[in-house]
Amino acid sequence: MSLPTTLRQYFYPQLGSFNNLVLKSVSVNPPKSHEVLVKTRAVSLQFRDLMIASGTYGGELRPNLVPCSDMAGEIIAVGDEVKDWKKGDRVCANFFPDKLHAGMTGAIAETALGGPIDGVLTEYRNFPAHSLVAIPDHLSYEEASTLPCAALTAYNALLCGSDPLKAGDTVLVLGTGGVSIFALQFAIASGATVIATSSSDQKLKVATKLGAKHVINYKTTPEWSKEVLKATNGLGVDHIIEVGGNSTVQQSMPALKVGGSINFVGGLGGAAPPVDTVSWSVRRALKSRGIRVGSVAQFESMIKLLIANPETTRPIIDKVFAFDEAKAAFGYFQSQAHVGKVVIKL
Structure with missing residues (x-):
């Protein structure tokens, strides 16, 4: 031909x-x-x-x-x-x-x-x-x-760093876009527990169907980090897929457990007053990565x-x-x- x-x-x-x-x-x-x-x-x-x-x-x-x-x-x-x-x-x-x-x-x-x-x-x-x-x-x-x-961004974030996801961990995914949905799926496939956020109850139903154990509407619950802590008995999550940037990190940082990992993927939420990530990271011994696919x-x-x-x-x-x-x-x-x-x- x-x-x-x-x-x-x-x-x-x-x-x-x-x-x-x-x-x-x-x-x-x-x-x-x-x-x-x-x-x-x-x-x-x-x-x-x-x-x-x-x-x-x-x-x-x-x-x-x-x-x-x-x-x-x-x-x-x-x-x-x-x-x-x-x-x-x-x-x-x-x-x-x-x-x-x-x-x-x-x-x-x-x-x-x-x-x-x-x-x-x-x-x-x-x-x-x-x-x-x-x-x-x-x-x-x-x-x-x-x-x-x-998919590859989510995979790299959860499974390729110095603190890779393992069975029994808890993962917080923000929103229901492409990276977050793949992160949810990979976490479930790896035996982890997933908490998902969205501004839409309908989208949260999809996240639940895919395996998310806890879902939070961040429009009706603006201080959603408190709900994450409740769902984890006050401990916080092991991993966060942070796609929102400055607009969400002020809530996602408090939702991490001591020694947890936050993976910065993007800034979908636009500009907002930044949280003092240095102080949070030092006080709670957090691990952070910037993910480029x-x-x-x-x-x-x-x-x-x-x-x-x-x-x-x-x-x-x-x-x-x-x-x-x-x-x-x-x-x-x-x-x-x-x-x-x-x-x-x-």
Whole structure:
């Protein structure tokens, strides 16, 4: 079968809004000797994509950027030097293509898809062979597209640090977005107890169905750290997935047990008066980590967990949009009406 000669992809002629997305046709480049050409089957959205669209993400972005970082697809051609992949293989690309192991450098950070380099909201794309991970047989392309950022971030936070999650631990997840839902699922699969927060009782019902033992509506219970302490007999939780940033850390810090671990993932809640994290950390001997997604090696380890617990860890997809509906997908994602992930299918 001959390779396609053209493809369609979205790009930003200027930032400011996802409504600035433009769909264009460009030529398909054959893979270089160390690359594979992948037909994109699905792309999932994350909060970073909205920040980049609005121009609030910061850092150097590629001009006329092709957005998005999380994809799943099918290999349709391989370079001459590629030995580990073949046509027809189902793969995901790692968020940082050159982050093979746990260490992070400035050079690796510059390989982030959909930011410093073009992303994956495109019908076809070449990737370095070393950046790819095989999709488990039991997952669809849509499900697999949710893994590179949301799932791997949660996995790295809970299971790859100096204080990895163990059976019997208690985990607090904030909200019901992609990272938090995966953290809930991975914690349950690991034998931990989960406490979940949300502003929606309906979303909390989903968290309960997925295995959360305690749920708290932070709109009706603004001092929710007190409820966390009640649920843990005054001890606090072992691990927190902190996605809110300054707007939530003033509650999450008091909810940690002495010697507990807090994993900082993002700042979804926006700006707010910061808590004195230094004093809290020293007084209570807390351990904190800043999580920047994960490595190819961690991705491969996470896949083993998914295969061993296929139903407990199955990705939760709220809604799937067609490729031509990309702007609508961004709009729905921005509304925060979703639980889990929003996916664009190609």
